[in-house]
Amino acid sequence: xxxxxxxxxxxxxxxxxxxxxxxxxxxxxxxxxxxxxxxxxxxxxxxxxxxxxxxxxxxxxxxxxxxxxxxxxxxxxxxxxxxxxxxxxxxxxxxxxxxxxxxxxxxxxxxxx
Amino acid sequence: xxxxxxxxxxxxxxxxxxxxxxxxxxxxxxxxxxxxxxxxxxxxxxxxxxxxxxxxxxxxxxxxxxxxxxxxxxxxxxxxxxxxxxxxxxxxxxxxxxxxxxxxxxxxxxxxx
Numbered sequence: 600x601x602x603x604x605x606x607x608x609x610x611x612x613x614x615x616x617x618x619x620x621x622x623x624x625x626x627x628x629x630x631x632x633x634x635x636x637x638x639x640x641x642x643x644x645x646x647x648x649x650x651x652x653x654x655x656x657x658x659x660x661x662x663x664x665x666x667x668x669x670x671x672x673x674x675x676x677x678x679x680x681x682x683x684x685x686x687x688x689x690x691x692x693x694x695x696x697x698x699x700x701x702x703x704x705x706x707x708x709x710x711x712x
Numbered sequence: 713x714x715x716x717x718x719x720x721x722x723x724x725x726x727x728x729x730x731x732x733x734x735x736x737x738x739x740x741x742x743x744x745x746x747x748x749x750x751x752x753x754x755x756x757x758x759x760x761x762x763x764x765x766x767x768x769x770x771x772x773x774x775x776x777x778x779x780x781x782x783x784x785x786x787x788x789x790x791x792x793x794x795x796x797x798x799x800x801x802x803x804x805x806x807x808x809x810x811x812x813x814x815x816x817x818x819x820x821x822x823x824x825x
């Protein structure tokens with residue numbers, strides 16, 4: 600069973616730029632969620648995708664958007680980057696028959712200067 | 713408004729002793745609870761979970777207790793091992809909907825040999 604992978608591992612952007620983060624879900628998992636973890640905080644839910652459609656969203660502005668592809672890989676896009684967007688971005692996947700348990704990737708650390 | 717609270721930022725325990733990590737929640741809609749372990753530079757690793765219909769779930773050295781009336785759960789690790797040293801996150805979800813996880817801020821456990 601393959602794990603959840605994310606790319607890139609680290610990224611540096613400047614304020615106002617756009618960024619795309621990628622996630623490859625665990626084999627057989629067809630629900631993917633994205634979380635933002637700021638320093639010293641727990642992960643915070645951004646949104647979830649199921650069957651390529653958004654299936655729930657946390658308290659994040661529309662400049663945070665996502666895509667899920669037929670092979671269950673996923674992207675997180677953030678437009679008009681702000682300094683406060685600097686964080687660890689985590690992707691998690693789960694089986695639709697057991698959505699309660701989510702399995703996380705290693706994350707992408709984004710620094711906005 | 714923090715719906716999941718881990719009030720102890722850190723905990724030190726001697727190897728072989730019991731580690732008890734605590735978590736409180738405020739949202740009555742939460743009906744599924746999870747504990748994750750996180751090492752530096754890695755994503756959270758699922759440890760153990762409990763449904764609100766139970767008050768105890770055990771998996772090897774790890775036991776989670778749920779007290780619904782007090783809106784409190786705890787994770788017991790017996791016996792503690794140096795490899796258990798990590799940050800532990802408590803998370804909760806309300807099954808109706810997108811199964812988004814709400815996390816606490818984490819407790820850093822140090823097991824001293």
